Each structure stands twice: as structure tokens, then as C-alpha cells.
Amino acid sequence: MIDAARNPADWLLPPDMGLARGRWILPLLLCAALLLWALSVATFVWLPLTQLPLYFAQRYLVLDATSLLFVLVINTVFLGISVYMVSRERHSPELVRDLRVRALWSLLFMLVMNLGIVCNHLILQWALIEVTTACAVLMMVCGHYGAPKAVAWRYMLYSSMTLAISFLGFMCLTQSADLRDVDIHFQLDQLAGALSHEKDPWQRLGLALILFGLGGKLGLAPLYSWLPETYEAAPTSTSALLASVQFNISVVALFRVLQVFQGHESGFVSQELMLMGYASLVVAAIQIMATRNYKRLIAYACISSSGVIALGLSVGQAAAYGVVLYIVSNAFVKSLLFITAGRMHAVYGTNAVAPLAGVIRVLPFAGMLFAGGIFALLGFPPFASFLAEMLILSGIVQAGNLLAFTLMCVMLTIIFVATGRSIFPMLWGAPVQQRAPLKESLLSIIPKLGFVAVLTMLGTFTPHAFTQLLSAVARSIGGT
Amino acid sequence: MTLTLMLCLLATLVPVFFSRVSAAPFWLGVQAMALGWITLTQHQPLTLHAAFAGVEVLLVRGLLVPQLLRRAIARQAEARVSLMPSNLFAWGIAVALIIFAFKFGDGARADVRALTLGVVASTVVMAFLILATNQHKMAQLVALLFMENALALFESLMPEPWPLPVHLLISTVYVLTIALGSWLVADTTAPPPGLAAAAGDTQ
Numbered sequence: 001m002i003d004a005a006r007n008p009a010d011w012l013l014p015p016d017m018g019l020a021r022g023r024w025i026l027p028l029l030l031c032a033a034l035l036l037w038a039l040s041v042a043t044f045v046w047l048p049l050t051q052l053p054l055y056f057a058q059r060y061l062v063l064d065a066t067s068l069l070f071v072l073v074i075n076t077v078f079l080g081i082s083v084y085m086v087s088r089e090r091h092s093p094e095l096v097r098d099l100r101v102r103a104l105w106s107l108l109f110m111l112v113m114n115l116g117i118v119c120n121h122l123i124l125q126w127a128l129i130e131v132t133t134a135c136a137v138l139m140m141v142c143g144h145y146g147a148p149k150a151v152a153w154r155y156m157l158y159s160s161m162t163l164a165i166s167f168l169g170f171m172c173l174t175q176s177a178d179l180r181d182v183d184i185h186f187q188l189d190q191l192a193g194a195l196s197h198e199k200d201p202w203q204r205l206g207l208a209l210i211l212f213g214l215g216g217k218l219g220l221a222p223l224y225s226w227l228p229e230t231y232e233a234a235p236t237s238t239s240a241l242l243a244s245v246q247f248n249i250s251v252v253a254l255f256r257v258l259q260v261f262q263g264h265e266s267g268f269v270s271q272e273l274m275l276m277g278y279a280s281l282v283v284a285a286i287q288i289m290a291t292r293n294y295k296r297l298i299a300y301a302c303i304s305s306s307g308v309i310a311l312g313l314s315v316g317q318a319a320a321y322g323v324v325l326y327i328v329s330n331a332f333v334k335s336l337l338f339i340t341a342g343r344m345h346a347v348y349g350t351n352a353v354a355p356l357a358g359v360i361r362v363l364p365f366a367g368m369l370f371a372g373g374i375f376a377l378l379g380f381p382p383f384a385s386f387l388a389e390m391l392i393l394s395g396i397v398q399a400g401n402l403l404a405f406t407l408m409c410v411m412l413t414i415i416f417v418a419t420g421r422s423i424f425p426m427l428w429g430a431p432v433q434q435r436a437p438l439k440e441s442l443l444s445i446i447p448k449l450g451f452v453a454v455l456t457m458l459g460t461f462t463p464h465a466f467t468q469l470l471s472a473v474a475r476s477i478g479g480t
Numbered sequence: 481m482t483l484t485l486m487l488c489l490l491a492t493l494v495p496v497f498f499s500r501v502s503a504a505p506f507w508l509g510v511q512a513m514a515l516g517w518i519t520l521t522q523h524q525p526l527t528l529h530a531a532f533a534g535v536e537v538l539l540v541r542g543l544l545v546p547q548l549l550r551r552a553i554a555r556q557a558e559a560r561v562s563l564m565p566s567n568l569f570a571w572g573i574a575v576a577l578i579i580f581a582f583k584f585g586d587g588a589r590a591d592v593r594a595l596t597l598g599v600v601a602s603t604v605v606m607a608f609l610i611l612a613t614n615q616h617k618m619a620q621l622v623a624l625l626f627m628e629n630a631l632a633l634f635e636s637l638m639p640e641p642w643p644l645p646v647h648l649l650i651s652t653v654y655v656l657t658i659a660l661g662s663w664l665v666a667d668t669t670a671p672p673p674g675l676a677a678a679a680g681d682t683q
Binding site (some may be wrong): 018060123127138149151157160183 | 628637638642645653665
């Protein structure tokens with residue numbers, strides 16, 4: 001058992017241990033990140049989509065378009081975050097021990113994440129998401145902002161609750177199958193066979209609970225309140241991993257459910273997702289108007305992104321490609337914003353917007369990249385989020401849901417204005433206190449530039465092979 | 481099986497209505513013993529897989545986790561707190577939820593299955609009720625453990641036990657919940673002032 005008086009980190013790196021003894025940890029993290037990234041890129045490059053799906057480990061693992069895309073995305077993001085952590089180790093000696101401990105947990109987190117994404121068993125995937133939550137908790141308590149243990153506890157509580165709700169959904173599906181004398185197995189490639197095409201209240205209840213629970217993990221209203229607090233209080237690299245990596249395993253779980261339920265209860269799925277999507281957009285719009293804290297603002301923007309994704313998925317068909325592109329682009333936007341916010345916090349020591357007025361003069365690169373990230377977040381060209389939002393909106397119009405289109409446009413406009421009102425004075429406003437411009441190391445800039453490059457590339461010229469992969473995933477969730 | 485299910489139900493209801501947090505490890509242990517017994521006796525003849533799953537439930541859920549929880553509670557002032565507030569309103573809601581939970585299981589064809597569903601559903605709703613009515617973290621942790629035991633009982637509704645990797649991972653999640661949960665909710669001293677004030681450079 002973990003002793004109450006001791007941080008689990010103390011077992012990994014005892015506080016009295018000299019800093020020199022753990023110096024292999026961050027290089028190890030970087031090597032592991034490079035290896036994971038190289039493996040995923042190699043698989044993407046050399047394995048034709050026509051050969052997928054491939055099953056491994058007695059069919060517990062599957063490599064199909066969905067798992068390939070998300071493995072590629074999370075490992076690319078992780079590589080960027082690892083470079084960021086290495087740069088922090090070099091320039092923030094007071095954080096070295098925390099960074100090293102966090103690096104070890106991050107590594108475990110990523111291994112479980114990769115396993116979770118390629119998992120072909122819904123319950124196993126559920127349990128792996130729970131394990132990633134435990135890793136995330138351990139990464140969160142390495143921070144010192146506010147009361148990290150209290151925040152980590154609330155995160156764990158919410159996470160367990162939302163996942164328990166999903167599990168209740170599995171229970172209802174089992175009951176539904178039993179009443180029809182059908183054997184149910186939660187292998188993803190077999191589950192669809194156990195579903196009913198008729199109206200079945202147990203099946204519908206199960207689906208509703210699964211979507212509701214996973215929606216909570218994605219930060220969709222009404223179970224969103226863990227997200228702003230967690231993202232704000234967690235150390236920056238942890239926030240980035242939560243927002244860009246753990247978010248995506250929940251997306252994969254949601255995609256798996258949609259793939260399994262294709263042709264079943266589609267109207268019901270659409271209504272539930274639409275409801276949660278709108279509620280999230282409204283919540284995000286109101287909170288973004290009220291907040292004066294840039295890290296919290298990014299967190300609320302994550303809620304609004306989840307809302308857009310849910311709305312896009314509720315439309316299905318024409319919007320599916322846009323949704324997949326939006327999810328991929330969001331992973332990079334969130335990482336870019338969080339690690340840039342981390343740099344600003346390191347200099348100013350606060351998450352409040354006002355003291356950072358004119359930050360672009362003090363931190364020209366970080367300020368510019370943060371501005372780029374905000375523009376990408378708001379869906380400006382040439383970033384991929386612009387293209388994705390346009391595709392989602394056009395999909396909604398094609399589906400004939402003009403009310404949904406109008407509401408989404410109104411909410412996105414409010415979010416745009418409210419974000420600009422807080423962030424633009426922070427970037428370009430008159431400084432509260434004069435500071436000399438600070439130098440930024442190349443190592444800290446590289447991952448951010450990499451994220452911007454990927455976002456621009458996805459918005460302007462997407463390689464054909466990648467477009468095909470996105471299309472394959474879109475088709476798997478009902479896209480045309 | 482009916483008797484063991486009733487025992488499982490009692491192990492949920494008694495602590496919720498009448499016990500303090502300090503008694504929770506005992507009742508969790510009772511719940512797990514019933515769970516282990518169900519796993520061992522449900523599938524005849526007993527396969528190696530079912531035997532392993534049953535023994536694992538008895539050892540991990542019946543012995544290890546209650547012991548860890550007992551140790552965690554021993555250090556806490558919250559040990560004397562009731563799991564659910566003792567007032568007529570909370571009791572009324574709890575009774576209504578239990579009735580609702582058993583209505584939920586009514587749709588099942590077999591009696592044992594209906595009873596199992598009722599027990600799972602009532603354990604889950606009781607756990608949610610504790611979470612909704614009790615702000616003490618140790619009570620919330622107990623609620624989480626109740627909820628995870630209910631999810632484990634769900635396994636008995638399946639035609640055969642979970643595949644071994646699934647079973648082991650679900651147990652790992654249970655152990656992680658108690659290990660991390662008890663550490664997070666433990667009374668802790670404030671962070672070292674030097675560290676908090678070292679700089680804003682904490683991210």
C-alpha cells in the first residue's frame with residue numbers, strides 16, 4: 001500500500017538521492033518516445049490500409065484504421081511533449097526531480113495508452129482507461145499548484161464514476177442479449193452480432209449509459225466539471241497529455257461503440273450526442289466569458305471542442321471526415337497551447353491573464369506560438385481546425401439540420417469573441433510591468449514549431465496516404 | 481447462490497444504513513467473500529479458469545483490499561463518520577432507490593439473474609447515494625470500492641468468467657483504486673513552503 005506520508009515518487013527517486021543519479025530518465029523518455037513514434041510511422045508507411053485489420057494476441061489486440069490513426073497521433077504528440085520535458089529539465093533545475101518522476105509515469109501512461117488504443121475488447125479497453133487514469137493521477141500529484149492531491153482525488157473520483165456509468169451500460173447490453181437468448185462477447189469484432197435490430201429498451205439504456213459515461217470522460221456536459229480544475233492544476237506536460245492523449249483513448253472507445261452500433265439505434269445515438277454537444281458548447285461559452293485565467297480558458301476551450309465533436313458525430317455521414325480531422329488537429333492544438341502556457345507560467349508564475357499583458361514582447365516565440373495556437377483553436381485558416389469546422393458545419397447543413405447549424409455558429413461566435421477579449425490583450429496589450437525580452441532555447445521551441453507545422457500541413461496539404469487513413473476512419477463511424 | 485447474493489446485498493445495505501466508515505472494511509470483505517463463493521460455485525464442473533478467478537477474488541477483494549482500507553482508515557479522523565447521513569430524508573431516498581434497483585432487475589427471465597441484477601443495481605445506486613450525500617473523502621473512497629465490487633458481481637451474469645487478462649486487469653484497477661485513493665485522501669501536511677514559493681516555475 002502507498003504510505004500516506006510518502007509520495008509514490010519517493011520510491012522511484014528518493015528525495016535524498018543526488019540529482020546526478022536520475023539523469024538517465026529524461027533521455028530514456030525521449031528515446032522511448034522516438035521509438036514509439038518511429039514504430040507508428042513505420043507501420044503507417046509500410047502497411048497498406050487494404051491489409052487491415054490485423055489481429056494479435058488471441059484477438060485481444062487489433063490494428064485497424066482507427067487504432068493506426070490514433071496510435072500515430074498520440075505518439076507524435078508524445079514525442080513533442082517529451083522534447084518539451086527534456087528542455088524543462090535543462091532550464092529549470094528546481095523542477096528536475098519532479099520532471100524525472102513525471103517522466104517515468106508518463107512512460108507507463110503511454111504504454112498503457114497504446115495498448116488501450118489497439119485493444120479489441122470493450123471491457124479490457126475500459127479497464128485500460130482506468131489504468132491510464134491511475135497513471136495520470138500520479139503525474140498530477142507531481143505538481144505544486146494549489147492542492148494537487150485534492151484535485152487528483154476529484155479527478156480520480158469523477159473518472160471512476162463516469163467509467164462506472166459506462167460499465168452499467170455494458171451490463172444492460174448483456175441483459176438485452178440474455179433476454180434474446182444470444183451469447184454476448186465484448187470482443188469488438190463480435191459484439192455487433194449480439195445486438196438487436198428491433199427496438200430494445202435494455203439495449204437502448206445500455207447505449208445511453210455508455211455514451212453518457214464516455215461523454216463524461218471526454219469532458220462533455222453535464223459531467224464536465226472535473227476537466228477545468230484538473231487541466232489547470234496539473235503540471236503542464238500532464239495537462240497536455242491528458243488533453244491530447246488521454247482524451248483520444250476516450251474518443252477511440254466512443255468510435256468503437258459507434259462502429260459496433262452502426263445500423264442500430266442511430267437516431268437515438270444522434271439525439272444523445274447532439275444534446276451533450278450543445279450543452280457543452282453553452283457551458284464552454286459561458287465559462288470562457290467569465291474566466292480570466294489562460295490555462296482554465298484552454299480547458300474550457302477543450303470542453304467546447306468536445307461539444308463540436310459530439311455535434312459532428314451526431315450528424316454522422318457527411319460530417320464524419322471533418323470530425324476525424326478535427327480530433328486529430330485538436331490533439332496538436334491542445335498540446336501546443338498547454339506547453340506554451342507552461343513556458344509563460346514559468347516566467348510569470350501565474351495563470352491569470354492580466355499580469356501577462358504584452359507577453360509577446362517578453363517571450364516573443366512563446367507569445368507568437370500561443371497566438372498561433374489560439375488562432376488554430378478558434379478555427380482560423382490555414383490551420384486544419386478551420387477546414388475541419390467547415391466540413392462539420394457543411395455536414396450539418398447537408399443533413400438539413402439548420403437549427404443545429406445556427407446554434408453551433410452562435411456558440412462558436414460567442415466563444416471566439418470571449419476568447420479574443422481575454423487573450424488578445426494578454427498577448428499584445430500594454431505591459432503591467434516592464435520586463436526585458438527573454439531568450440528561449442531552441443529545444444523548447446522545436447516541439448511547438450513541430451505542432452504548428454503539422455497543423456498547417458493538415459490544413460493546407462494533407463498527404464494522400466494520410467487523407468486515405470482519415471477517410472477510412474470516417475467511413476468506419478458511418479461517414480460517406 | 482440465492483443465499484450468497486442475499487449476503488452480498490446485506491453487506492451493502494447494513495453499512496450504508498447503520499455503519500460508520502470504520503466498519504466498511506469488514507463489510508467489503510463480506511461482500512468479496514460472497515462474490516468469491518459465487519464465482520467458485522457458479523460454473524460446474526469447476527474449471528481451472530473459474531477456480532483461479534474465484535481464489536483471486538477471495539484473496540484480493542476479500543483479504544488484501546479490506547486490510548489496506550483498514551490501515552488507511554486507522555489514521556483518519558473520518559473513521560467515525562456515518563457512511564450515509566442518518567436522517568429520514570436520506571433513508572427515504574435510499575429505500576426508494578433500492579426498490580427501483582430491484583424493479584430494474586425484474587425484466588430478467590431467471591430468478592437468480594433478476595436477483596443478481598437487483599443486487600448489482602442496488603449496490604451501484606447506494607454507492608452513488610454515498611457519493612452524493614457524503615463529502616468525506618474516506619466515505620467516497622468506500623463508495624468507489626462498493627461500486628467496483630458491484631461491477632465485479634456483474635461477471636456472474638456472463639455465461640462464463642471473463643477471460644483471464646480482463647479479470648486480472650479489473651482486479652488491478654480495484655487494487656489501484658484503494659492504493660491511490662487511500663494515499664490521496666490521507667490527511668497530509670501542507671506542501672513544503674520553500675517549494676511552493678520557490679517560484680511560479682512549478683509547471
